[in-house]
Amino acid sequence: MKKQTGLLLFLLPLAAAAQTHLDVASDRLSLRHSLSAAVFENPAHQPVRFDRSFSSIAVGYDYNEADSHYVVQTGKGERFAEFDASSYIRMGHNSCAWGEARYRNGAQTDVKWNENADYDRLFPYVTADTLGGNLNYESYYFKGGYAIDRKRLSVGAQMAYSSSLHYRQTDPRPKDNATFINASLGIGYRLSGSYSLGAYAFAERYTQNQSIEFLDPLGSVPVYHMTGLGMHYVRFAGTKTSAIYKGRTYRGGLTLKRLATTGFDAALQIENYQLQKQLPSLSNAPINDISQNRYDIHLSWQMPRLLLGLDGSLSRRKGTERIYDDGTTNWHEIASSSPYKYTTAQLQASALTTLTANRWEFELMPQAGFVTEEESYHPSRFQQLRKASLRLTAGLRYRTGRHLLSAQGEGGWLHCLSATQRIDNPDSFTFTNQMLRQNFENLSADLASAHLYLQHNIQLRRISASVFWRIGYVFASTFGNYTLHGANVSVGLTI
Amino acid sequence: MKKRILFAGLLALALTATTACSNENGEPVKMSDMTVSCNVPENVTDATISDVTITLKNLTTGETKEYKFPTMEAPLSIQTAEGLYNISLEGSIKYKLNEKDVTSVIRGSKENVKLVGSVSISLDTYFHTVKEGFVIAEMFISGTRTPEGKSYTGDSYFRIINNSDQTLYADGLCIFESDFQTDMKENYTPDIMNQAMTVATGFMIPGDGKQYPVEPGQSLLICDNAINHKEINPNSFDLSHADFEWWAESSNPDFTDPDNPDVPNLVPIMKESATLWQPHTRGVKAYALAYLNDGEKTITPEQFTTDYYYDYTWLFVFEDFQTTMEGSAYMLPNSWVVDAVNLSPATGPQWLVTDPSLDKGYASVSAIDFDENRFGKCIRRKVDAATRKLIDTNDSSADFESMAEADPNHVF
Missing domain, CATH: 2.60.40 (Immunoglobulin-like)
Known part of the structure; x- marks a missing residue:
């Protein structure tokens, strides 16, 4: 009897510890963390993000491939192997540290009209040719931060660094070295026991060095410096195969973080992004500039069993072309024009409800949104799209003994309300007409998507950790010219 | 178990967010x-x-x-x-x-x-004016590739056609290559282009004035080495039947110019190279047909190289460094020129090295500079379907077919 009692007393803490770690793992899989992510752009709020420390190491493989391009410049699909380690460590009651390290080795398949990495940063000023192909890449990413909460004031800081190499080993052979380094600093002030008001600043520097080589003895093709909606910088087309991109981002925001289990979260963020494209063969003369302003707002209301969220963003990108003289005595800028504009606005509302019963936890999150995009190259080209989106995500987690089983499914429908494309001068550069047509056809079609995953965590004996495996499947289709299938698998350790 | 699912005016909120962000126009263009x-x-x-x-x-x-x-x-x-x-x-x-x-x-x-x-x-x-007379009909200067992929030269040629309705004599007709390149623009001083073409190499068809008649529509084939190049490189041409070849005395015994004794040699006037001459294979120079005749008398090659020699300068600038560079060449008066053509890769020249009155456009043997596909390509003058004469409007962009497959036996 004594022995059994002793054994029970010995096992109880272990049982309690096992439940606690899987509880934490289960909590980290919850959808509510994705809804509240905007407020934690302010590093000063990190101490109230999670109650417990949690770390994860995983290796995985992801593969997706479509039967045609959705957007030609981003390729038909992607495959990559990844190592990812992330950690959130509570250091006492009032401070925390966090970090992430990630390595990815993969390839984007059949990328056309874009020989650059990071298309979303550089568009429309990418370098392109008529051939394209797969783009292999390796990338590293590191992030670390620390925050401390002292009485009424909290302070946090975070830095991140990334380096990547995109390349191809058949002609045309681009080699894109891209790096960014950023830092953010935030403060928070406890207004009451329920809310903390914060402010933060973020700065980032970005560079990409590009060169394109042709080694095929049969010859090469001209290289084009694109300027938007299929236009290119005619004067420098041909053999100017190197480019340097230099960019910087400044961002600032205000945050309101609830400290109780119910209440409001709010975030308002303003960002300014600048990028310049230079040609080394013109003594590093800049030929293009991007200037972008972006405004983001997030509101959420946490009730006992319901979380409501509203997210909106407005982004305006302007592209400038610099015009030079004949270059006899260096290159002197004589004029400039800003024919390119890209404006996008999005609004999305979400509602998340959570039901728990014994070992089950069920989450359901419907979302509805509206997005509009306008792109123009004045005065001859214009494109506008307006879409409404509906999405439903359901998550289920089941705990039994040392096992945690998780499943999540998401289905979405993106409906195009209106689409307009006007190309007044198709003869000016006929090579890109098909690309423009194809992109517009897909972007203006309705898109259905689905994403499923299963995860199984197994609590380890003796230590507060678990191993897990995870498989996922992704599907997207316009039920016309574009259908994508993908799968991902990963295994790892949580601690 | 309570269930409560609430849609918080999702679509209503979404639709009211239709922003007036229409910004079709770019900034006003200056x-x-x-x-x-x-x-x-x-x-x-x-x-x-x-x-x-x-x-x-x-x-x-x-x-x-x-x-x-x-x-x-x-x-x-x-x-x-x-x-x-x-x-x-x-x-x-x-x-x-x-x-x-x-x-x-x-x-x-x-x-x-x-x-x-x-x-x-x-x-x-x-x-x-649409001139009639001798015109450059076809020009092949980029060389060929052997089946093993190696570069092969010595098979350059010019085809010159009598585009008029009467028999003309080719005696004294000269071929000149420009000194300046269409892919390297400099502010040369003095700038004589509106009066003369700056040339560095020239050869002349010999004769006493009546020795080489050319019937209307008949062509002359003038080449580098008048041999059957196919025996060495199957991808080249048989030029052993050429009408003339240019031969130059080399200052280097290791680089001598072969001479076919059965094919008359052009008379060398001057050449840029101390050894052999070969037209610039990248297609970045201009070429002219001309007579050494000042309107009153014929100028001999010796007189031309003496009296029409000139020095020029230009300012070389690279970032903060600049220095005055010197060069020398020969002035070919525009009024002596019968026909001229600028060559440039199809991506476009930095400048034309002839006065627009001689040629206001350019033709190409390559799509881009250093184009590996240029080998075996020529420029070929177009034929007017109505008159069956070669088109010559002093605009090579319109007058020539660029990057045509070279064929010294092409029938116009």
């Missing part, structure tokens, strides 16, 4: 106000110009726009986006020649013109 006037050809009096077309080619965007005006009694005003342009003019001119009313076509052009703010442009014009 415009330049240009006025264009022209100077009529020398010695023309009592002239009136009508049916004027001004063509502006924006070198940044490649866009070309035409502006038409009924007369040119006053400077013409055009507003266009600021930038760098090539400007050309074509119009009809009526003038008195020996008290007789004559109507002709005039042309004028200027390259690399900065249009920023208010700009006044004056164009010197020249008479444009």
Whole structure:
């Protein structure tokens, strides 16, 4: 009897510890963390993000491939192997540290009209040719931060660094070295026991060095410096195969973080992004500039069993072309024009409800949104799209003994309300007409998507950790010219 | 178990967020106000110009726009986006020649013109005529590749055709290669282009004046080495039947020029190289057919190399470094030139190295500079379907087919 009692007393803490770690793992899989992510752009709020420390190491493989391009410049699909380690460590009651390290080795398949990495940063000023192909890449990413909460004031800081190499080993052979380094600093002030008001600043520097080589003895093709909606910088087309991109981002925001289990979260963020494209063969003369302003707002209301969220963003990108003289005595800028504009606005509302019963936890999150995009190259080209989106995500987690089983499914429908494309001068550069047509056809079609995953965590004996495996499947289709299938698998350790 | 699912006015919120972010127009483009006037050809009096077309080619965007005006009694005003342009003019001119009313076509052009703010442009014009006489019909200068992929040279050739209706004599007809390159623009001083073409290499067909008749439509094949190159490189040509070959004495015994004793040699006037001469294989120079004749008498090659030699300078600038460079070449007066063609990769020249009155365009043996596909490619003059004569409007962009498959036996 004594022995059994002793054994029970010995096992109880272990049982309690096992439940606690899987509880934490289960909590980290919850959808509510994705809804509240905007407020934690302010590093000063990190101490109230999670109650417990949690770390994860995983290796995985992801593969997706479509039967045609959705957007030609981003390729038909992607495959990559990844190592990812992330950690959130509570250091006492009032401070925390966090970090992430990630390595990815993969390839984007059949990328056309874009020989650059990071298309979303550089568009429309990418370098392109008529051939394209797969783009292999390796990338590293590191992030670390620390925050401390002292009485009424909290302070946090975070830095991140990334380096990547995109390349191809058949002609045309681009080699894109891209790096960014950023830092953010935030403060928070406890207004009451329920809310903390914060402010933060973020700065980032970005560079990409590009060169394109042709080694095929049969010859090469001209290289084009694109300027938007299929236009290119005619004067420098041909053999100017190197480019340097230099960019910087400044961002600032205000945050309101609830400290109780119910209440409001709010975030308002303003960002300014600048990028310049230079040609080394013109003594590093800049030929293009991007200037972008972006405004983001997030509101959420946490009730006992319901979380409501509203997210909106407005982004305006302007592209400038610099015009030079004949270059006899260096290159002197004589004029400039800003024919390119890209404006996008999005609004999305979400509602998340959570039901728990014994070992089950069920989450359901419907979302509805509206997005509009306008792109123009004045005065001859214009494109506008307006879409409404509906999405439903359901998550289920089941705990039994040392096992945690998780499943999540998401289905979405993106409906195009209106689409307009006007190309007044198709003869000016006929090579890109098909690309423009194809992109517009897909972007203006309705898109259905689905994403499923299963995860199984197994609590380890003796230590507060678990191993897990995870498989996922992704599907997207316009039920016309574009259908994508993908799968991902990963295994790892949580601690 | 309570269940409560609430949609918090999702769509209503979404639809009210239709933002007035319509921004179809870019920023207002800065415009330049240009006025264009022209100077009529020398010695023309009592002239009136009508049916004027001004063509502006924006070198940044490649866009070309035409502006038409009924007369040119006053400077013409055009507003266009600021930038760098090539400007050309074509119009009809009526003038008195020996008290007789004559109507002709005039042309004028200027390259690399900065249009920023208010700009006044004056164009010197020249008479444009469709000439008949000897013309460059086909030019092959890029070399060939062996089946093993190695570069092969020595098989360059020119085909010259009598484009007139009468028998002409080729005696004394010269081929010249320019000193300047269309892919390297410099501000050479003195700038003599409106009077003469700067040349570095020249060869002349020998003869006493009546030795080499050429019937209308008949061609001459003039080549580097008049041998059957196919015996060495199956991808080359049989030039053993050429009418002339250029042969030059080399200063280096290790690099001598083969000589076919059965094919007459051209008379060397001068050459840029101390050893052999081969036309620039990248296709970045200009070539001219000309006679050494100043209008009163024939100039000998020796006199030409003495009397028409000149020195020039240009400023070399690289970032903060600059220095004055020196060069020397020969002046070939524009009035001696029978036919001229600028060569440039199809992506476009930095400048033309002849006066527009000789050639206002360019032809190409390559799509881009250092194009590995240029081997075995030539430029070939187009044929007017109606007259069956070769087209010669002093505009190589229009007159020639670029990057054609070379064939010394092509039938025009």
